[in-house]
Each structure stands twice: as C-alpha cells, then as structure tokens.
Amino acid sequence: MKICDKDLCYGCKACQNICSKNAVSFESDIYGKAIPVIDPEKCIDCGLCKKICPVNTNFINQPDFKQLCYAAYAKDTISSKNCASGGISNAFCKYILENNGVVFGAAFDENINLKHIMVRDKADLEKLKGSKYVYSDIAFTFRQAKDMLDKGVNVLFTGTPCQIAGFNNFLQKPYPNLITVDLICHGAPPASYLSEYLNKQYPDKNYNNLTFRGEKDFYFELKYFSDIISQEPAKYDIYFSAFLSGLSYRDNCYTCKFASRNRISDITIGDFWGIDRSTLKKPYKGKISVVLINTQKGKAFFDNTRHLFYYEARSIAEAAKNNEQLEHPSNPPEPDRDIFLKNYPDKGFLGAVSLTKIYKNVKHNQKIRKLKSSFPYTMLKKYKKKFLSK
Numbered sequence: 001m002k003i004c005d006k007d008l009c010y011g012c013k014a015c016q017n018i019c020s021k022n023a024v025s026f027e028s029d030i031y032g033k034a035i036p037v038i039d040p041e042k043c044i045d046c047g048l049c050k051k052i053c054p055v056n057t058n059f060i061n062q063p064d065f066k067q068l069c070y071a072a073y074a075k076d077t078i079s080s081k082n083c084a085s086g087g088i089s090n091a092f093c094k095y096i097l098e099n100n101g102v103v104f105g106a107a108f109d110e111n112i113n114l115k116h117i118m119v120r121d122k123a124d125l126e127k128l129k130g131s132k133y134v135y136s137d138i139a140f141t142f143r144q145a146k147d148m149l150d151k152g153v154n155v156l157f158t159g160t161p162c163q164i165a166g167f168n169n170f171l172q173k174p175y176p177n178l179i180t181v182d183l184i185c186h187g188a189p190p191a192s193y194l195s196e197y198l199n200k201q202y203p204d205k206n207y208n209n210l211t212f213r214g215e216k217d218f219y220f221e222l223k224y225f226s227d228i229i230s231q232e233p234a235k236y237d238i239y240f241s242a243f244l245s246g247l248s249y250r251d252n253c254y255t256c257k258f259a260s261r262n263r264i265s266d267i268t269i270g271d272f273w274g275i276d277r278s279t280l281k282k283p284y285k286g287k288i289s290v291v292l293i294n295t296q297k298g299k300a301f302f303d304n305t306r307h308l309f310y311y312e313a314r315s316i317a318e319a320a321k322n323n324e325q326l327e328h329p330s331n332p333p334e335p336d337r338d339i340f341l342k343n344y345p346d347k348g349f350l351g352a353v354s355l356t357k358i359y360k361n362v363k364h365n366q367k368i369r370k371l372k373s374s375f376p377y378t379m380l381k382k383y384k385k386k387f388l389s390k
C-alpha cells in the first residue's frame with residue numbers, strides 16, 4: 001500500500017502515529033529526506049494512514065471567522081531575549097503551563113537532533129525558544145498529546161503548518177482543551193543535512209546546543225554548555241546560507257499547500273519583516289512578530305493572554321510584505337537547486353552544496369572578511385582615516 005506521493009510527503013509522521021499495528025516506519029530517500037515505509041507483515045490494510053495523511057486531504061478555510069492580524073512582542077523582554085522574534089510562542093507556553101497544561105514544541109537534544117517534546121516544567125521552556133532551521137522529528141508526540149487531551153489536560157501544540165495539519169488529521173475530532181499554533185514557514189531542510197554538516201565541519205569538537213535565531217540573531221552558534229564553539233554570521237556559514245537561499249528544503253516545501261493566508265491552526269506566528277515602524281503607536285526597535293488569529297478558539301486564547309504582550313492591529317497585506325510564505329511556497333533557486341539534487345546522492349550535502357553559486361558566495365564573503373582583518377588592510381584603513389579625512 002502507498003500512503004502518499006513520496007515527493008509530496010511532509011514527513012509529519014501522522015501515519016506512523018495513527019497506525020495501531022506499528023507498521024509504519026521512516027527511512028531516508030535518495031535525497032536524505034525521511035519518508036514512510038510500510039511493513040507488509042504488520043499492515044492490516046485498514047487505510048487509516050492514507051486517510052489522515054495531509055497530502056491526501058483538502059483543507060478548507062474557517063468560513064465563519066474573520067482572520068485578525070496583530071504586530072506583537074512579549075512584555076517580558078528578558079525572558080524573550082533568546083527567542084526567534086517577539087517571544088510570542090514562549091509567552092503562550094508559559095501561560096499554558098501556569099494553567100494546568102502541557103506544551104509541545106521542537107527542541108534539540110544533546111546530539112543536536114531536533115525532536116518534538118512535551119514540556120511540563122517552565123525551566124524546560126528554554127529548550128523550545130528560537131527557530132531551529134531543520135525539520136523536527138515529531139516522533140510519537142501526536143499520541144502523547146492525544147493522551148493528555150483525553151485526560152482533560154490543556155495542550156498547546158506548536159509546529160510547522162504541515163505538522164499541525166498532520167496533528168489535526170491524526171486527532172480526527174476537535175478538542176476544546178487544545179490550542180494549535182503554527183509558524184509561518186518558508187521550508188525546512190531534512191535532519192540528515194544538519195547532522196552531516198556538523199560531523200564534517202566540526203569533527204573533533206564537543207557541542208550540545210545550536211542556535212540560529214537566539215540572542216545573536218541570524219548567527220550559526222554552536223555551544224558546549226556556555227562555551228562558544230563557533231559563532232558565525234549567517235553569510236559566512238554554508239549550512240545557514242543554503243537554508244536562507246532556499247537551496248536545501250525538503251522537496252515538498254516547494255509545493256507546500258499551507259504557504260498561504262488560509263491557515264490550518266488556531267493562531268499563526270512569524271516575523272513581521274514588512275512592518276512600517278514609523279507608524280507604530282509605541283515606537284520599538286526590537287524584534288516584532290506577526291500574530292494571526294485564525295479561529296474563534298484562537299481569539300479566546302489570545303484574549304486570555306493579551307496582557308502578556310504589546311500588540312496593535314495591522315493589515316494582513318502588511319504582514320505578507322517581505323513574507324512570501326503567506327502568499328505562496330518558496331521558489332527553489334535555479335539552477336543551484338537542480339545542481340544540488342543531481343549531486344546529492346553521490347556527494348552528500350556538503351559535496352553537493354559546494355558545486356553551487358551559494359557556496360561560492362559564502363567562500364567569497366569569508367575571503368573578504370579575512371582580507372579586511374589582515375594587517376595591511378587595517379593599516380590602510382587607519383591611514384585613510386588619519387590623513388585622507390583631513
């Protein structure tokens with residue numbers, strides 16, 4: 001039995017979570033992307049995996065609710081300093097934990113594998129903060145979350161839109177004690193790319209944490225507890241540059257049906273790239289989030305948590321400015337994407353990226369940086385400053 005077209009598979013693992021016979025497992029395809037495989041010995045052909053797969057489902061908008069759009073950031077700026085944008089997710093999570101609930105989100109383990117986990121304790125919320133630019137392994141958290149929901153516990157589940165679509169389908173019915181939050185998402189690379197990159201670039205190093213959008217925003221920052229192992233701005237880092245240029249996503253991301261203003265969750269959060277700061281009622285220089293309220297339940301939740309934020313109503317058109325994922329999926333950078341895919345099966349992630357223009361740009365940036373920090377260059381700069389400015 002085939003669950004879905006493998007090229008379109010989101011990797012959300014709804015199929016694996018729903019299978020009562022545990023007949024579905026995941027393995028890598030030739031591009032390193034995790035896809036489902038069915039064990040024919042265990043499969044009883046019930047068809048449930050196929051039925052709930054988001055690839056095979058048509059999603060419709062919430063017709064009875066007029067979507068609301070806010071620019072917002074958490075008032076607790078100390079707690080949100082390691083967050084990706086306005087610390088909205090973190091504030092939502094704290095609220096749920098304070099109200100007899102549990103939260104699910106993406107966290108790196110000590111080997112830098114990104115997995116969805118359940119958090120009950122505020123101290124563990126630190127692990128969820130920040131955007132991790134790799135596809136998170138849902139593992140069996142859909143089952144775990146359902147178990148909590150069935151016990152009457154309040155659950156907040158955050159993920160990419162495809163993960164939330166998979167989760168909703170897996171549940172097969174609405175739960176009043178569930179709030180879903182999805183991220184505006186331009187795509188996520190397969191987990192195997194990041195692990196290969198770390199193994200090849202940092203073979204003899206000890207590290208147990210990685211951030212992309214933490215206190216140092218848009219830095220590839222590798223840490224061993226509080227020691228910094230590497231701290232590179234995105235344009236000097238090959239993995240980060242491949243991600244930002246759209247080279248390295250799972251191939252389904254380029255046809256993602258959730259990259260639109262029609263959202264799948266109660267609340268959508270993202271970066272408010274297009275905001276016109278000169279029109280803000282309360283001037284602010286820090287990171288600002290987009291918050292889209294998509295359902296009545298989402299509105300009720302936002303009403304309960306709004307005291308945690310500075311927020312003001314903005315238009316969705318403004319939120320979509322510089323944020324194409326609210327209009328359409330990312331476009332692959334050609335011809336680089338094609339070159340990458342042709343070479344990946346033989347050469348792996350680094351080998352395939354190294355044949356693209358994106359790699360050449362990173363190397364060029366690194367060369368310029370080296371030149372600028374070299375002795376004659378700094379002398380020349382000092383000389384120019386001293387004599388030529390007079």
Ligand SMILES: Cc1cc2nc3c(=O)[nH]c(=O)nc-3n(C[C@H](O)[C@H](O)[C@H](O)COP(=O)(O)OP(=O)(O)OC[C@H]3O[C@@H](n4cnc5c(N)ncnc54)[C@H](O)[C@@H]3O)c2cc1C
Nearest residue numbers: 083084085086087088089090105106130132185186270271
């Ligand atoms: C792969 C990816 C692509 C993104 N693309 C865009 C974009 O194109 N435009 C845009 O506006 N915003 C994008 N975002 C969202 C944005 O970067 C922030 O995550 C969002 O604004 C929330 O910020 P925050 O400060 O409220 O979250 P924080 O308080 O920092 O919390 C981060 C939340 O994101 C979740 N999370 C982190 N990484 C992942 C992951 N890989 N998979 C699933 N959940 C994860 C965590 O569980 C946590 O709940 C993207 C995020 C990711 C992970």
